[in-house]
Amino acid sequence: MEINDSSSQIRFIKKNILKIFTLGMLFLLVIPSFAAAKPTEDEITDSYLYMLGRYLLIRQENQDVNVEKLGYNKIKYNSPGSSEFANPNLDVVYMESWIAVDKDNAVILNVPEIKDRYYTVQFLDGWGEVLTNINDRTSPDHPYGKLAIVLKGTNPKNVPKDALKIEVPFNKVKMLARIELKGTPDEAVRLQKMFTLEVPANIKIAPVVSIPDFTNSKLIGSEIFSKTDEVLKSYPDSMPKASEYQKTVKKVADYMKASAENKKYIDNILETKAIPKFIEKTNGFGVEKNGWVVTYGAGEFGNDIILRDIVNYAGTWGNTTNEVIYFGGMKDVDTGQLLNGNNTYKIVFPKESLPDSMAEAFWSITLYNKPDYHVAKNALNKYGLNNITGVQKNKDGSLTVWIGPELPKGAFQKNWIPTEKGREFILNFRLYVPKEPVKNGTWFPPVIQKVNS
Known part of the structure; x- marks a missing residue:
């Protein structure tokens, strides 16, 4: 009797296998929209503002490396009183470089001795956080000479004994140096050109993440969630709550990918809530008085995603309050x-x-x-x-x-x-x-x- 029942079941399955397969495929197609939890308006807004800080600097890296053809491990010596990025300081002469290293190779930056005028050599990560400043105030024992940019946790053989090690958290770092013009721009330029790099030939460099074009006038929309994993892997974030924000970002991205209706919901929140909130903040964020506004956290943002966005949006590569x-x-x-x-x-x-x-x-x-x-x-x-x-x-x-x-x-x-x-x-x-x-x-x-x- 049991054998007959089993035989009947087998015949039934064979007869209806196409129907069962079809129903299974339909189930697999529709299940993502049910499985992806719907994020709240605040989760969507926070996720957008979190990702915007990184996207603004990917845009800048692409501008520097691919549009201006600066590449990596080359110094751009900006002319006095000019710079391509937003909010330039016209009182200094700039040098800038995207420095790339790997576990086997350090890059050596040679800094000249500079007296009786302001200067600093600033290093920043891919989110706009300041890693360190090197000058006669912050490093009086080694304010000039050789700086060895080294991937944290590695010990490359090409680090000179007399070099000051600058450990960086990832294989790319932005260097921005400033020298005060101080009424003698020719002298500032002479010092500027004495900044040089010593670069090994075999450094492996990852290309810039490809992202959609956007401007300050027309910010990126829901496309910001289209490459979530790739963008987040492109640079580690030192923000204390980074892991929490990234978990929510992935939730939003998964929900958006599940259906066209979900994407429409995300688009609506960005257009009516997140982007207007950010633009409003750019018109006054921080301590306000006498028509002025100031924030005391530039370059060291803590968990303040909006402050980081505003600095990266309006004044790329802001420095610390010291x-x-x-x-x-x-x-x-x-x-x-x-x-x-x-x-x-x-x-x-x-x-x-x-x-x-x-x-x-x-x-x-x-x-x-x-x-x-x-x-x-x-x-x-x-x-x-x-x-x-x-x-x-x-x-x-x-x-x-x-x-x-x-x-x-x-x-x-x-x-x-x-x-x-x-x-x-x-x-x-x-x-x-x-x-x-x-x-x-x-x-x-x-x-x-x-x-x-």
Whole structure:
């Protein structure tokens, strides 16, 4: 009886095998949309903001390596007063390089001795976190000479005995060095060209991750989740909560891939929640006062994904507060409106609180248009003021800075920054090697005040 039952079952299965196979395949096709848990709006927003920080720097790496054809392990010696990335400092001469190493090979950076002017050699990871600065303040025992860039945990044979080891967490690192122009750009350029690299011939270098094109004006959308695994593997993240964020990112990516309907849901959240939230934050994020905004965590972001995004979006390769503090001039203090090139503004520094008194190295105020954060075009090719541009003090010892499309009546021309009409702009007030009142937040720049032209 049992044999007969088994035979019947076998005949039934053979007869209906096509139906069973078809039903099984249908089940496999539809199960992903049920298996992928639906993320919340906050999970989608946080995942997007987390990934955006990395995408912005992949975009920059692609610009440097493939568009400008810089490649790896070559130094780009930027001309004085120019740079291709957003929010450049026009008071220094830059050197920059994507340095690539591997477990068997270090790259040696030769740094010249630099006296009586500000300089720093900054190393950053692929998320914009500062790994270290080398200069006469941070490494007084080895402020110049040979720096050996070494993959952490390795011991390459080509490291010179007299070199200072710079251990990096992955096989690529961004080097950005700055030398103050200080009124003698020819000397700064001479020192700049003395930065050189010694590079082994057999270093294995992974190519830049290929990502969709996007701009600051039109940010990337749900495509940001299309290469989640590849992007996350392209550089380790030192953020303490990185593993938590990455787990949620993968949840969102899996859900989006499960169906067209799921992708539509993700697109809607990005368009209505995540991207508008980020753009809103770029108009004022951090401590706000007098029309200025400042954050004290650039280069060392902790778990602040929005701060990291904003720095990578508006001022790629920001440095730590011991090196520089950036105040962003955003709004007219009286109206609360964003700064606009059609208007005229003034900033008055009292004689007891002049910019010179708040920085050990130097200060500058530079004007950039939004949203690209590049310098505002004007007939004078004048984009800012600093401690060596010859600003003139008022009779009472105070200093008035003027910003507007035309020189205000009665203003010193040396104290005027021209604007581009019809464009919103921001001011970047930099204090290099800021003094303690600046670092602890007790000092703030004076109000930005709109005035009649």
